[in-house]
Amino acid sequence: MSTLLRLATAGSVDDGKSTLVGRLLHDCKAILADQIAHVQTVSEARGGDFDFALLTDGLRAEREQGITIDVAYRYFATDKRSFILADCPGHVQYTRNTVTGASTADVVIILVDARHGVLEQTRRHLAVAGLLRVPHVVLAVNKIDLVGYDEAVFKGIGKDVSQLADQLGIADVQAIPVSALVGDNVVERSPETAWYDGPTLLEYLENATGRDDISARPLRFPVQYVIRPQTDDQYRDYRGYTGTVASGTVSVGDEVIVLPAGRRTSVSGIDRAVISATSTAVAERPSAVAGEAVTVRLADDLDVARGSVIVAADSSPGTRRELLATVCWLSDRPLTVGARLLIKHTTTTAQAIVTKINGALDLDTLGVIDATGLDLNDIGKVQLKIAAPLAADPYSSNNITGSFLLIDAHDGWTLAAGMIDDEEGELL
Amino acid sequence: MTAVYETSPTPSTQSIVTELDALESESIFVFREVAAEFERPVILFSGGKDSIVMLHLARKAFAPAPVPFTLLHVDTGHNFQEVLDYRDATVAALGLRLEVAKVEDYLADGRLRERSDGTRNQLQTIPLLDAINGHRFDAVFGGGRRDEERARAKERIYSLRDEFGQWDPRNQRPELWSLYNGKHKPGEHVRVFPLSNWTELDIWNYIEREQIPLPSIYYAHERDVFERDGMLLAVGPYSQPRSGETVSSRLVRYRTVGDMSCTGAVASTAASPAEVVIEVAASEITERGATRADDRASEAAMEDRKREGYF
Numbered sequence: 001m002s003t004l005l006r007l008a009t010a011g012s013v014d015d016g017k018s019t020l021v022g023r024l025l026h027d028c029k030a031i032l033a034d035q036i037a038h039v040q041t042v043s044e045a046r047g048g049d050f051d052f053a054l055l056t057d058g059l060r061a062e063r064e065q066g067i068t069i070d071v072a073y074r075y076f077a078t079d080k081r082s083f084i085l086a087d088c089p090g091h092v093q094y095t096r097n098t099v100t101g102a103s104t105a106d107v108v109i110i111l112v113d114a115r116h117g118v119l120e121q122t123r124r125h126l127a128v129a130g131l132l133r134v135p136h137v138v139l140a141v142n143k144i145d146l147v148g149y150d151e152a153v154f155k156g157i158g159k160d161v162s163q164l165a166d167q168l169g170i171a172d173v174q175a176i177p178v179s180a181l182v183g184d185n186v187v188e189r190s191p192e193t194a195w196y197d198g199p200t201l202l203e204y205l206e207n208a209t210g211r212d213d214i215s216a217r218p219l220r221f222p223v224q225y226v227i228r229p230q231t232d233d234q235y236r237d238y239r240g241y242t243g244t245v246a247s248g249t250v251s252v253g254d255e256v257i258v259l260p261a262g263r264r265t266s267v268s269g270i271d272r273a274v275i276s277a278t279s280t281a282v283a284e285r286p287s288a289v290a291g292e293a294v295t296v297r298l299a300d301d302l303d304v305a306r307g308s309v310i311v312a313a314d315s316s317p318g319t320r321r322e323l324l325a326t327v328c329w330l331s332d333r334p335l336t337v338g339a340r341l342l343i344k345h346t347t348t349t350a351q352a353i354v355t356k357i358n359g360a361l362d363l364d365t366l367g368v369i370d371a372t373g374l375d376l377n378d379i380g381k382v383q384l385k386i387a388a389p390l391a392a393d394p395y396s397s398n399n400i401t402g403s404f405l406l407i408d409a410h411d412g413w414t415l416a417a418g419m420i421d422d423e424e425g426e427l428l
Numbered sequence: 429m430t431a432v433y434e435t436s437p438t439p440s441t442q443s444i445v446t447e448l449d450a451l452e453s454e455s456i457f458v459f460r461e462v463a464a465e466f467e468r469p470v471i472l473f474s475g476g477k478d479s480i481v482m483l484h485l486a487r488k489a490f491a492p493a494p495v496p497f498t499l500l501h502v503d504t505g506h507n508f509q510e511v512l513d514y515r516d517a518t519v520a521a522l523g524l525r526l527e528v529a530k531v532e533d534y535l536a537d538g539r540l541r542e543r544s545d546g547t548r549n550q551l552q553t554i555p556l557l558d559a560i561n562g563h564r565f566d567a568v569f570g571g572g573r574r575d576e577e578r579a580r581a582k583e584r585i586y587s588l589r590d591e592f593g594q595w596d597p598r599n600q601r602p603e604l605w606s607l608y609n610g611k612h613k614p615g616e617h618v619r620v621f622p623l624s625n626w627t628e629l630d631i632w633n634y635i636e637r638e639q640i641p642l643p644s645i646y647y648a649h650e651r652d653v654f655e656r657d658g659m660l661l662a663v664g665p666y667s668q669p670r671s672g673e674t675v676s677s678r679l680v681r682y683r684t685v686g687d688m689s690c691t692g693a694v695a696s697t698a699a700s701p702a703e704v705v706i707e708v709a710a711s712e713i714t715e716r717g718a719t720r721a722d723d724r725a726s727e728a729a730m731e732d733r734k735r736e737g738y739f
Contacts, residue, residue: 003446004446004450004451032711032712032714032717033712033713034713034714034717035714070582070597070598071582072578072581072582073581073624073625074574074581075574075575075625075627077629082447084625096602097602099602099604100602100604103604103605104604224460224461224464225460225463225490227490227491228493229492229493229494231493231494238492238493242460242489242490244453244457273487273489273491274491275484275487275488277518277521277641278522280491280493280494280522281491281492282491282492291450291453292449292453293453293456293457293489306464330602342611344607399605400605400606404607405609407609407611411611412611412612412613413601414601414603414604414609417602417604
């Protein structure tokens, strides 16, 4: 629907990720004169050549250490579409930031240094992309100039990665030979890689499709906030349920079920704001699709509040108080069985207990091994008991009603990103 | 209201409409999350274009009910009169509640001292933090955009601040999907940036599409200016030319609105949002680079200010 494409980058330390991003922005003319002057001044002060990485590494510590620490968001556009790019750090310590970037990405660009091939971080980033079901993966084989533009090197890495991708269930991987430093195949096609007939990185990004059509799936509408103006005008008795359509389409007259109560009713109105400098009103519309923030009114006067989810009557997920899920553990504090946490799932926050840890992903074999706990950056499979019923779907069918956070109840820290497993409960 | 543009009937292209719709829905989602999960949210409202767009989106999020938030303006005392007029007219027309934290109160009783260069953007931090503590605001909406500046590019949409209002860029919570974690301890608060993913061009396309009135200084007007550090500064009560700086009357507009003494104007003939869109799209200098002396102080000027609790 939208021409906005969200991408995330991932790669190991020193494989030139920030340089690639800087090159992409620069060659798309998204870097302006004062930013270039700034990088030039700093580069010269350090006695080096123009350092593209300085365009994105914004924090003091990043510049001092020459590494990317946190996700940087960048914005650029071509004549074809606009891009939001999450530039994620490569260091294993910051894998949680790669998970963050990948959670909203349509495309993840995984960098590999042509001289080094697939590393543990490459496997980890591929696993994250597969787990989060990022629709497209680009394998950017970088520093291709440093291996003499050798086709065999490129093909070999491409083969290694497509084997991993098959194991991880990643359907779409596009390998591209690039040199971020020189600019080969980033925006401009390189004369040095005549053996490569695929798209340049930018050509690929301009033509990639977004997440598959979530509007065609069953309706899920988590209620965020109830609007009751109680003003002394035409809206005195107005009662609307605000939210963003998570999946499907909602139309006036639709038969729906409100979870967790399970009450059946129908949609009596869908409103969007109509405001001027002085007046605030709403106008009715016939329907709304996934991604749109609207206000829904219902035919019957039911108990509907934040945490309720309005779903298609003929395709209700029901509710559950126990979940089997795959989690990316994002915290230094290890997870152990019996831990009491908070779960945040759509607009519900509830208490949860980890009743079982069913295993962890072994990055070498991509198989599941026994585990009694999970440490920072581990990917594991857990069983949760929840204090409130959740209207949840498997992540594979809905990335909004299928995802959740685990939160430390004491200090509020986000501990884990969770994805609800399919009924069969396979790991990846 | 100080409405000063002519409505332009220029139809936007389909692609721009859908991109703006996506950004609008994302921002509205954030406003509703905060309204539902925090006790005392506040919108930082300066009368600048980003805060005006922010208020517009907040109104859309809760229509037909009024915006359920207070507004807060941290007033440097170095204001453009057109902007103050706009602020007051907006508050009156919408029946909103406005709190003003004045840098001048702090200067008057000695809690703050004027800086040697006379500019006051950096002096806003303490009045801002005092206002947040005094009113026990737990969520503070800011109009910051990630495209503005390198440090902002690293900030979350929900950005946790400790009891001292400090931002710790190396210890930010991961922010996944659209699950925003607003948990905080007493004394802490969360800065919320609903415009994080908007660019300057998005803002102007949206102003055009929604026909949002702005203070007149955002459009081309004649003004007596002088050049300093490559910027055009207005001759006014807070900024006078030094010897060697010559004053001339130029056709200018403002790309940002801040402390009048260190916010530069740009030469412009753009008299409507549509014309500004064209100008911004063709600009070769970033918004802050063109107009903000305070960001040029060092490699990490904004990061340093943000760490201390700045916007």
